[in-house]
Amino acid sequence: MALDRFARQRVLPELGEGGQRRLGEATALVVGCGALGTHGAELLLRAGVGRLLLVDRDLVEETNLHRVALFTPDDLGKPKALAAAEALRRIAPDTEVVPRVAHLGPELARELVADSDVVLDGLDNLETRYVVNDACVERGIPWVYTAVLGTGGMTMAILPGKGPCLRCLFPDPPPPGAIPTCAEAGILGPVPAALAAVAAAQAIAVLAGSADLVPGRLLLLDLWRGRVEGTDVVRAPGCPACGRRRFEFLSPGPSAAVLCGGGVQVLPRTRGTVDLADLQGRLAPLGPARLAQGVLVAQIEGVELTVFPDGRAVVKGVSDPARAQALYDRYVAR
Ligand SMILES: [Zn+2]
Known part of the structure; x- marks a missing residue:
C-alpha cells in the first residue's frame, strides 16, 4: 500500500484498511457552517470522508473570525456555506463538497438527511437541532449533537435504535430567550475547535463502523477550568421521537x-x-x-x-x- 495522505490514519487498528475505505464511500452532512461546522467539516474532509454536504443560511461576519476554521477576512459578507466549500476544495480537490445556502427547515432536513450516512451538528440554535433530531431518528441516521457556550460545551453521538436521542436528553426546547446566545454570553475561541474535534472523532467512528462506540455517552468539557466529564444518558421510555415516533418538529412551522x-x-x-x-x-x-x-x-x-x-x-x-x-x-x- 502506497503511503498516501491517509497512511498514518489507516495504520490505526481502530480504523484499518476497511474503516478508511468506508470513510471514503461515505457522505457526511454538516448542518451549520459557523465555528463548530467549519472545524468539523475540515476534520472530516482531511480524514477522507468521500462526500460532504454543507448547509448554512448566514453570511460570514467579522465577529466569527476568532473561533472559526476555513474563513479569512476576504470571506466577510459571503454566504458561509459557499466560503467553507471553497476553502475545503482547496484542501482536498478530489472530495465532493456540496454547499447549500438555505434555512434548514423540515423539508430540506429530510432531503439532506436521507442523502447522508452521518450528520454533524454545527448549529447555533436549539429549534433546528430538534428538526435534525427528528429527521435523523425518523430515517435511522446517526448524528452527533454538539453545543458550545462560554468556556465549554457538550457533545453526544446519537445512534437511532441503539441509544437515546436529543429528546431523551432534553425533552423539549426551552422557550425563546431562555438560553443565552454566543452574542450575549461570549465564547472562547478554542472551545468550538475542541468540541468539533470530539464530535468529528465520533462521526468518523460511526462511518468506520466501529464497535467501540458507546450510545448515550454525553461528554462535557470546560476548557478554562480543565474539566472533562462523561455521563451516560439512557433512552426515555416515553420519548416522543425515538419512543413514540411522533416527529413534531418535522411539521411546517411559522414562516x-x-x-x-x-x-x-x-x-x-x-x-x-x-x-x-x-x-x-x-x-x-x-x-x-x-x-x-x-x-x-x-x-x-x-x-x-x-x-x-x-x-x-x-x-x-x-x-x-x-x-x-x-x-x-x-x-x-x-
Ligand atoms: Zn428519544
Missing part, C-alpha cells in the same frame, strides 16, 4: 421568526430560486438596492431587507414578525 441577533427572518412558502437581479430592478426605484456576494440588500420603508437566492429574507429594523411578513409579501413574494 416568520425573530432572530436572536436582531431582525426577523421570513421563509418562503414554496421552494425555488429567486431572480435577485430582477428583484433588484423592482426595488431600486424605492430605495438603495445592492446585489453583492449572492444576496440582495435593499433599504425600503425604513427597514433593511436582505434577500437570499432561496427566497428567504431577513428584515432588520422591525421586531414584529407580522410586520416583517407583510413587508416580505409586499416586496419579495408579490
Whole structure:
C-alpha cells in the first residue's frame, strides 16, 4: 500500500484498511457552517470522508473570525456555506463538497438527511437541532449533537435504535430567550475547535463502523477550568421521537421568526430560486438596492431587507414578525 495522505490514519487498528475505505464511500452532512461546522467539516474532509454536504443560511461576519476554521477576512459578507466549500476544495480537490445556502427547515432536513450516512451538528440554535433530531431518528441516521457556550460545551453521538436521542436528553426546547446566545454570553475561541474535534472523532467512528462506540455517552468539557466529564444518558421510555415516533418538529412551522441577533427572518412558502437581479430592478426605484456576494440588500420603508437566492429574507429594523411578513409579501413574494 502506497503511503498516501491517509497512511498514518489507516495504520490505526481502530480504523484499518476497511474503516478508511468506508470513510471514503461515505457522505457526511454538516448542518451549520459557523465555528463548530467549519472545524468539523475540515476534520472530516482531511480524514477522507468521500462526500460532504454543507448547509448554512448566514453570511460570514467579522465577529466569527476568532473561533472559526476555513474563513479569512476576504470571506466577510459571503454566504458561509459557499466560503467553507471553497476553502475545503482547496484542501482536498478530489472530495465532493456540496454547499447549500438555505434555512434548514423540515423539508430540506429530510432531503439532506436521507442523502447522508452521518450528520454533524454545527448549529447555533436549539429549534433546528430538534428538526435534525427528528429527521435523523425518523430515517435511522446517526448524528452527533454538539453545543458550545462560554468556556465549554457538550457533545453526544446519537445512534437511532441503539441509544437515546436529543429528546431523551432534553425533552423539549426551552422557550425563546431562555438560553443565552454566543452574542450575549461570549465564547472562547478554542472551545468550538475542541468540541468539533470530539464530535468529528465520533462521526468518523460511526462511518468506520466501529464497535467501540458507546450510545448515550454525553461528554462535557470546560476548557478554562480543565474539566472533562462523561455521563451516560439512557433512552426515555416515553420519548416522543425515538419512543413514540411522533416527529413534531418535522411539521411546517411559522414562516416568520425573530432572530436572536436582531431582525426577523421570513421563509418562503414554496421552494425555488429567486431572480435577485430582477428583484433588484423592482426595488431600486424605492430605495438603495445592492446585489453583492449572492444576496440582495435593499433599504425600503425604513427597514433593511436582505434577500437570499432561496427566497428567504431577513428584515432588520422591525421586531414584529407580522410586520416583517407583510413587508416580505409586499416586496419579495408579490
Ligand atoms: Zn428519544
